[in-house]
Amino acid sequence: MTNADIDLDLCSREPIHIPGSIQPHGMLLAFTREGPPGGEGAWRLTQASTNAAPALVTGIDRALGLTPVEALHPLLSGPVADFLTEPRLSNRSTPLAIVDLPGSGTVQVLAHGGPDGAAIVELEWLSDGNGLIDRVYPRMRDALERMEALETPAEILACAAQEVRGLSGFDRVLIYRFDADWHGTVVGEDGNGRLPSYMDLRFPASDIPAQARDLYRLNRQRQIPDAGYVPVPVLPALNPATGEPLDLSFSVLRSVSPVHVEYMRNMETASSMSVSILLRGRLWGLISCHHRQPRAVSYAVRAACDLIAQILSVRIAAVEERRDAESRIALKAIQARLLAAMAQADPFIAGLQDVPDELLRFAGATGAAIVFEKTCALVGDTPGTAAVRSLVGWLSEQGEPEIFATDTLPDLYPPAAAFRGKAAGLLAIAVSKLHASYILWFRPEVVRTVRWGGDPRKPAASTGNPTRLDPRRSFEEWKEIVRHRSLPWSEAERETAADLRHAIIGIVLRKAEELAALSRELTRSNKELESFSYSISHDLRAPFRHIVGFAELLQELEAERFSETGRRYLDTIVDAANTAGSLVDNLLHFSQMGRSALTSVAIDMDNLVRDVREVLAPEAAGRAIEWDLARLPVVRGDPTMIRLVLQNLLSNAIKYTRGREPARIAVGYEYKADETVFWVRDNGVGFNQAYDKKLFGVFQRLHRNEEFEGIGIGLANVRRAIDRHGGRTWAEGRINDGATFYFTLPKAEAAAPDKREMNA
Structure with a gap:
């Protein structure tokens, strides 16, 4: 018979509360x-x-x-x-x-x-x-006094097992603790040697099915004086008032599942008693008593053992709460230091990198990663950057959990098996709703040997009846090597990590509010500056025109009366006034660009470059210029501003290639995921790349006026125009080896035509 023929869930579905x-x-x-x-x-x-x-x-x-x-x-x-x-x-x-x-x-x-x-x-x-109670009470009183005097969990558990055995007279008393998966481990034991020791052995959850655990939680005491008993029926089988079998969930005499009776025989125990240990309403474990011969204990003895179990749960809770409180206090202190480091850093999240030991100690981790917006910083022993980014992508697909904790990451995320030596356990907190930003802590795989009471892979065997299972017959020690697991994350660690997340979210929100306030203030200041520059440049135009006009009249009408020096001074006045006038006109134009509304339409960049070349033809007259123009795509933008961008860039290329024979100027583009990158490249004088940040500033020039004319506002206009479109600008160059200026625009929907060569 195969496993498919056996109903493995039969035991878990057995209605043990209504045995009849x-x-x-x-x-x-x-x-x-x-x-x-x-x-x-x-x-x-x-x-x-x-x-x-x-x-x-x-x-x-x-x-x-x-x-x-x-x-x-x-x-x-x-x-x-x-x-x-x-x-x-x-x-x-x-x-x-x-x-x-x-x-x-x-x-x-x-x-x-x-x-x-x-x-x-x-x-x-x-x-x-x-x-009877008068015989039981003195022993019970002594037991409680002994337990109160002990401090360590191991001593308390051992004492409880000894006292229960002393009260009940059973051959062996085990204290059995459930884990998160309901597997049980023997953590305390006392015996007389007539039954084998099970100390530290683990038993699978299938030994005590879910509905049995529910009854242990509802009814704390259970006695089976003789596993070889013959059940006594309850008549009639159905309660006449309800038409249902009598519910014996709280009965002390309730009959036992035949599978459990057989389980006891396989353990070589003829009688048993169990008392539940409840911690905060949850089934923490059992006090399980066994005897080789039939044995019954009175209600008074069972009540005394139940009281010991309750005192045991209080002592366990006190020890765990004290340890938990100490852990939380230590973690809170580390959290305060982490927040202090972030408060002093810019950007604030970088503060975590400044205290790497504290960051790792906070979660008892060997490695950590800080993934914030586009940055990924690694601390300690971690997977590589690419692996961390892939892990973050997977976390984001889990519905943006605010906190994620597991000690079996490879089971949930199979690629983690490749780096289980660094990250078999993961604790992660999401610190942004807008971006996939996380702080992650890693724990390595801890290979452990688990000692089971029998092979947990064989919980039952077939009897030949497909509706009947026999419990396993062997309880000999069976060792399992557990892999792909790290040490588990404690409740204190998870909750403190959640607190840190809330604190960081608060910092993020506060920073966002500060940036919003700063943005509003900058917008107001910019508007005031634009208004001021517009007013000044507008008001200055007339005086400079007057200076130029009257100076030219003076040259025309009174030039013969001036000496050579006087005529030279007059020429200087005219040139300076013309330069100042041009400067004012450019400032006015720069101001108007920030104030004017953006009109977005389809722009044929091919046609626009052709038009700009025609406008700039006088500047290129008499020059040997080789033009390399790609067939450019259609984009969306403000045609006036984009024309200004191309006119400034091409004009600069013509100007700064002066002296090159031949001059070479190329215009091209490249599609990116969400933008189109354009460039203008020349073989001119170039510039020192160390000063590239100054290029696009107002009045910033890298060449003397004697070498190349200009006032340093053209590239500032280029940046402002592209910024208005949501694009980017930058430049690359080397001294005497040309320069390339880049700008981007939102990607146009139209497909790019083929390239073509145009030479003039």
Whole structure:
């Protein structure tokens, strides 16, 4: 038979809370109130175990339907009737009395309210008086005092196991802790050597299925005095009031799954008891007791062991909370230092690189990466930049998680297997909603050997029946090598990382607000400067024209009266006034460019270059210039501004190639992902690349006026025009080896025509 023929989920679906039977070390009676749920009708016996005759005054068949006073033995009817008068029945087993039933023996009477509204009375046989509370209390008191005096988790767990075994008399007591995947590890043990030690062994989650864990959380105590018992049926099988099987979730006598009974036999245990350890309402683990022979313990002993389990959970919680608090305080201190470093850096995120040790210590990591906008900075032992960027891309596809933590990254992101030695574990926080910006911490793979109690890959075997599974028969130590895992991230580390994220987001928002305020102030200042420059340049035009005009009249009418020196001074005045006038005109034009509205239309760059060449023809007259013009594409932009750009760049190329024989000027372009790059290249005098940042500034010149005329505002106009279009400008050059000027425009939709050569 193959695994496909076996129903591997059968055990996890087994309705163990409604077995329809009980264990034979007691009797069960179920009472249901007449009328609608929550009504005030009388309680009547509706179901009973088939061995319940000693508790009744008549046969079971006749007792069904009677009230407690009518149906029960007089020694029982009073305590049960009193319990049923409670306005709300507890789902915890409540001890009502210890009664000697004539001819039958002594019973401990327990009662509780069932999930389906029934009241369930259970009578456990007491074999001797050693399990009574007055015998149990002194030992329990000493146990609690011992546990209170201990500090380390290992000592507390060992003490709890010893005290539970001392109270209960079982051969072996294990304390079993669940992990995040519900696998269990034995973390405490005490035994007399009659059963093998399971200390530090791990057991798969399939040994205790989900619905069994749910019952352990609801009902903290569970006893199986004899794994070889014969179940005692509950009659009738269905509750007449509900039409459903009786819910025994909180019963102490509830019958056990046959698979679990077989599991016990395979472990060579004839009896067992378990007590749940709950931490903050969650099932933390179990105190599991085993014996080679049948053994029953009284309710008083079970209650004492339950109290030890509760004290144990309080001590565990206290230790964990103290360690967690110490860890959080240390992490908060590191976080404060990280934020202080960021506050002093520009850009602020670079501050994390200034304190690399603190950044790694913050998450107990061996490597970290800071991916912010277009930068990727690596700290410590990390994957390469390309791998980190790919990982960030994958993180972005996960729905932009604000915080992401895993100790098994290769299982979630298979490419990480290639760098598991650096990053098998990942803790990441997203620090921007606009860009894929993250801070990532890495932990390397830690290869571990896990000791299992039996091979976890073989949880069950087939019996030949496709609807029945046998539990595994071997519990011998089986070792597994665990790979692709790092040390896990603690809750404190994850939460403090989330706090750091919120702090960084706050810095980002504050910086954005400061930049917005600065932008508004700059916009206002620019408008004021533009208005000022427009006003000044406009008002200065007339005076300079007057100076030139009257100086020229003076040259024309009175030149003969001046000496040679006077005529030279007069020429200087005219030249200076003309230069000043040109400067004012250029300033006025520069100002108007920032103030004028942008009109975006389709521009045929081929035609525009042709027109500009015609305009500049006088400047090139008599020169040997070889033109290399690519067939340019159609773009969108303001035709006046783009014409100005080309006119300035081509005019400069003509001017700065003066003296070259022949002069060579090329115009070309290149498509990028979201823009078109144009260039104008010449073989002129070039420039020192160290001063390229000055080229596009107002009045910035790299050549003396005696060498090349100009006022240094043409390239400033080029940059302003391209900036208005959302493009970029830059230049490359070498002294006496030419220059290339670049500008970009948003990519046009029209396809680029073929290149062509044009020589003139």
